[in-house]
Amino acid sequence: MDTFSLLAGGLLTALQPMSLVYAFIGVLLGTAVGVLPGIGPALTVALLLPVTYKLDPAGSLIMFAGIYYGGMYGGSTTSILLNTPGESASIITALEGNKMARAGRGGPALATAAIGSFIAGLVATIALAFLAPTVVKLALSFGPADYFALMVLAFVTVSAAFGSSALMGLTSLFIGLTLGLVGIDLQTGQARLAFGVPDLLDGIEVTTLAVALFAIGETLAVAGAGARAPDKIEPVRGSVWMTAADWGRSWKPWLRGTAIGFPIGAMPAGGAEIGTFLSYAAERRLTKHPEEFGHGAIEGVAGPEAANNASAAGTLVPLLTLGLPTSATAAIMLAGFQQFGLQPGPLLFINSPQLVWGLIASLLVANFMLLILNLPLVGLWVRLLAIPRAWLYAGILTFSTLGTIGANPSQVELGMLLGFGLLGYGLRRFGYPIAPVVIGLILGPLAEQQLRRALAISQGDLLVLVQSPLAIALYLIAAAALLIPLVMRLRGRGEVLNQLAADED
Amino acid sequence: MKKFIISLLAAGALALPSLANAADYKIMAPAAPGGGWDQTARTMQTALQDEGISGSVQVTNVPGAGGTIGLAQFVNQASGDPTSLIVGGYVMVGAILTNASPVSLKDVTPIARLTGESEAIVVPAASDIKSMDDLVAQLKADPGSVSWAGGSAGGTDHIAAGLIAKAVGVDPTKINYIAYSGGGEALAAILGGQVTAGISGYGEFASQVEAGALRLIAVSGDTRIPGADAPTLKEAGVDVVLQNWRMVAAAPGLSDEQKAAVTADIEKMAKSKSWQDALAAKGWADTFLAGPAFEEQLAKDITATEGILKDIGLVK
Numbered sequence: 001m002d003t004f005s006l007l008a009g010g011l012l013t014a015l016q017p018m019s020l021v022y023a024f025i026g027v028l029l030g031t032a033v034g035v036l037p038g039i040g041p042a043l044t045v046a047l048l049l050p051v052t053y054k055l056d057p058a059g060s061l062i063m064f065a066g067i068y069y070g071g072m073y074g075g076s077t078t079s080i081l082l083n084t085p086g087e088s089a090s091i092i093t094a095l096e097g098n099k100m101a102r103a104g105r106g107g108p109a110l111a112t113a114a115i116g117s118f119i120a121g122l123v124a125t126i127a128l129a130f131l132a133p134t135v136v137k138l139a140l141s142f143g144p145a146d147y148f149a150l151m152v153l154a155f156v157t158v159s160a161a162f163g164s165s166a167l168m169g170l171t172s173l174f175i176g177l178t179l180g181l182v183g184i185d186l187q188t189g190q191a192r193l194a195f196g197v198p199d200l201l202d203g204i205e206v207t208t209l210a211v212a213l214f215a216i217g218e219t220l221a222v223a224g225a226g227a228r229a230p231d232k233i234e235p236v237r238g239s240v241w242m243t244a245a246d247w248g249r250s251w252k253p254w255l256r257g258t259a260i261g262f263p264i265g266a267m268p269a270g271g272a273e274i275g276t277f278l279s280y281a282a283e284r285r286l287t288k289h290p291e292e293f294g295h296g297a298i299e300g301v302a303g304p305e306a307a308n309n310a311s312a313a314g315t316l317v318p319l320l321t322l323g324l325p326t327s328a329t330a331a332i333m334l335a336g337f338q339q340f341g342l343q344p345g346p347l348l349f350i351n352s353p354q355l356v357w358g359l360i361a362s363l364l365v366a367n368f369m370l371l372i373l374n375l376p377l378v379g380l381w382v383r384l385l386a387i388p389r390a391w392l393y394a395g396i397l398t399f400s401t402l403g404t405i406g407a408n409p410s411q412v413e414l415g416m417l418l419g420f421g422l423l424g425y426g427l428r429r430f431g432y433p434i435a436p437v438v439i440g441l442i443l444g445p446l447a448e449q450q451l452r453r454a455l456a457i458s459q460g461d462l463l464v465l466v467q468s469p470l471a472i473a474l475y476l477i478a479a480a481a482l483l484i485p486l487v488m489r490l491r492g493r494g495e496v497l498n499q500l501a502a503d504e505d
Numbered sequence: 506m507k508k509f510i511i512s513l514l515a516a517g518a519l520a521l522p523s524l525a526n527a528a529d530y531k532i533m534a535p536a537a538p539g540g541g542w543d544q545t546a547r548t549m550q551t552a553l554q555d556e557g558i559s560g561s562v563q564v565t566n567v568p569g570a571g572g573t574i575g576l577a578q579f580v581n582q583a584s585g586d587p588t589s590l591i592v593g594g595y596v597m598v599g600a601i602l603t604n605a606s607p608v609s610l611k612d613v614t615p616i617a618r619l620t621g622e623s624e625a626i627v628v629p630a631a632s633d634i635k636s637m638d639d640l641v642a643q644l645k646a647d648p649g650s651v652s653w654a655g656g657s658a659g660g661t662d663h664i665a666a667g668l669i670a671k672a673v674g675v676d677p678t679k680i681n682y683i684a685y686s687g688g689g690e691a692l693a694a695i696l697g698g699q700v701t702a703g704i705s706g707y708g709e710f711a712s713q714v715e716a717g718a719l720r721l722i723a724v725s726g727d728t729r730i731p732g733a734d735a736p737t738l739k740e741a742g743v744d745v746v747l748q749n750w751r752m753v754a755a756a757p758g759l760s761d762e763q764k765a766a767v768t769a770d771i772e773k774m775a776k777s778k779s780w781q782d783a784l785a786a787k788g789w790a791d792t793f794l795a796g797p798a799f800e801e802q803l804a805k806d807i808t809a810t811e812g813i814l815k816d817i818g819l820v821k
Contacts, residue, residue, distance in 0.1 A: 140696050189819055198570070198573065268692075322696065410567075456683055457681070
């Protein structure tokens with residue numbers, strides 16, 4: 001049978017009433033946990049695993065997939081409206097999205113995130129059905145040296161989030177890199193910068209740092225400004241919906257974000273965040289409205305949101321074809337498969353085609369449901385901003401603390417949340433950008449591990465870093481990203497670039 | 506419709522975990538959801554509830570550092586509580602030593618060993634290495650040229666690689682072990698031909714071996730794995746027998762009666778059909794061992810592990 005008829009067969013499974021119910025429960029729960037800072041889809045699926053033991057395999061896997069997609073959707077809402085990313089893949093969304101929300105354009109920002117996620121989910125799920133074997137081959141050909149090159153490229157793109165001063169941006173980045181050193185070194189098992197505190201042995205949780213810097217820091221900054229708080233937030237200015245111009249500026253970022261996010265999601269190392277960084281940097285370089293970046297450019301929301309949803313579909317490629325979990329949620333879905341005696345891997349498509357294609361088809365269904373669930377809510381969500389500040393920020397503080405403690409119940413975690421919250425306030429107070437701290441924490445350990453693995457396998461031969469065509473291509477893109485702005489500056493376009501580098505916070 | 510109601514209840518239970526009934530047992534899985542310890546804890550949860558040994562069982566995850574973070578928290582918070590259990594295993598023994606953990610298995614009340622899983626040594630299908638003999642020959646010729654992909658440093662996979670080197674007369678400090686977090690990443694590196702060989706629990710590799718993408722050249726248990734066409738290390742001339750076992754322990758400070766009651770419950774669970782069916786589905790061997798015999802075995806394993814970690818150079 002060819003892919004089309006298999007997919008059609010899958011749709012029949014997915015459109016059965018019970019499958020629809022499971023998909024709906026999944027997306028509803030997923031959206032809810034995505035909105036709550038700290039609690040992610042991985043924890044939710046883990047909690048539901050024993051319950052689903054009694055259900056049929058297809059139904060529960062459909063529900064898990066719904067949770068996964070829903071989580072990716074939900075995270076953007078709080079990022080945009082409250083500058084409080086619900087999960088790490090939504091950090092970049094907060095940069096432009098929250099600026100839009102403050103300018104009364106929260107409606108279009110939420111809409112472009114929802115529609116972009118839908119389009120990315122749709123395209124990426126179809127790509128999953130048709131291109132899985134090819135994509136998986138590409139992902140496997142990535143060795144440690146190629147990953148290191150990818151991290152170098154990602155580091156270069158970080159500068160897009162630096163704001164007005166490269167020095168301040170680098171300072172923030174190095175704070176993040178230092179925090180990334182904390183914990184047990186994977187290659188030797190020795191603890192670094194843990195100071196004998198057991199809770200620090202596992203390193204600093206990205207979500208804790210992100211919630212602290214963004215949510216707690218923001219709350220302190222608002223409280224610190226008190227009555228002097230200058231910017232009055234208008235919930236809605238103009239239409240709640242996207243205008244023709246918004247659509248015109250969004251559709252290309254949606255597609256580019258999908259093209260970047262899907263293959264990165266399929267890679268065994270890395271994660272959804274890296275796709276969002278690359279997508280943001282790409283949009284910032286390609287936009288026709290560079291002056292708006294840092295002040296609420298819709299492209300900066302559309303691209304990364306598409307990228308994080310596409311990477312969720314990408315994650316399923318190695319999971320279904322190789323039995324390789326590349327994210328925490330995928331690892332639990334793998335356990336879910338095993339619970340029903342199914343072993344994901346090369347034989348899954350042959351042994352249980354009905355289940356696999358049912359799952360892929362339900363992803364398409366879940367995607368439609370998310371759009372239907374989310375778009376009408378946009379008008380309601382933006383009213384959140386009309387809540388008086390004192391109440392709103394008290395709520396943010398409560399939910400951030402609950403979310404972090406819920407995910408990791410320990411006093412040290414709570415202490416870190418508050419400590420980093422103060423750090424976030426300090427950074428804001430003195431005009432340092434926030435995002436590079438989190439990006440440093442995510443990228444630093446990845447880059448270090450890949451570099452050390454590459455050098456260990458080559459037994460110390462540095463040439464291994466530039467021997468693969470993939471690595472060379474990635475370095476060339478990184479070099480171009482660094483050099484093109486310099487050349488443009490030399491050719492007298494400095495004005496535009498200065499505006500482009502305008503303060504983000 | 507019934508399933509729908511069950512699902513709704515599940516959703517409700519998720520939203521209001523604190524309102525659930527007081528649990529008879531609380532099991533800590535000192536690892537992230539999805540891994541071996543988490544699955545062990547959740548399988549126990551199902552079996553204990555199905556068999557009516559415990560009305561409601563809660564599982565909590567405290568991930569990190571080979572289980573030592575969870576262990577430290579467990580020792581602090583559960584002391585004297587006969588309803589608290591923690592899952593652990595061989596990896597934890599290694600991690601306690603490697604991380605110089607302030608708490609160890611001496612600080613809890615070990616109850617029983619539950620399961621065991623053989624380590625498997627695999628190479629990519631395209632590799633020139635056809636058998637354990639080939640791998641040993643290359644290891645002897647140039648230890649650094651054999652890169653081994655496996656789990657975190659000091660874990661079972663690393664220990665197994667060190668024991669193999671030692672058994673064939675190669676200096677264990679010379680092994681070129683590449684640590685990956687989680688099975689998936691290591692598997693990708695092996696499939697992509699980035700490393701010479703892979704070493705991990707057989708379950709991680711099973712489907713790839715069946716599909717012909719990986720070649721299984723040896724397993725580390727004392728018997729062959731049914732259905733898998735590979736010798737044990739001993740049969741292949743490498744004198745190493747190793748199983749990645751998992752155990753359950755209770756809180757410190759229990760009275761003898763309390764300890765006996767917990768042991769009785771766990772033994773009943775381990776004999777139950779629900780537990781045995783789950784083991785068969787997951788491919789875990791039943792290595793149930795309790796009482797003084799288990800304590801003796803545990804002490805032996807700890808001493809042996811300390812020895813090999815010193816040989817590898819991870820513990821001073």
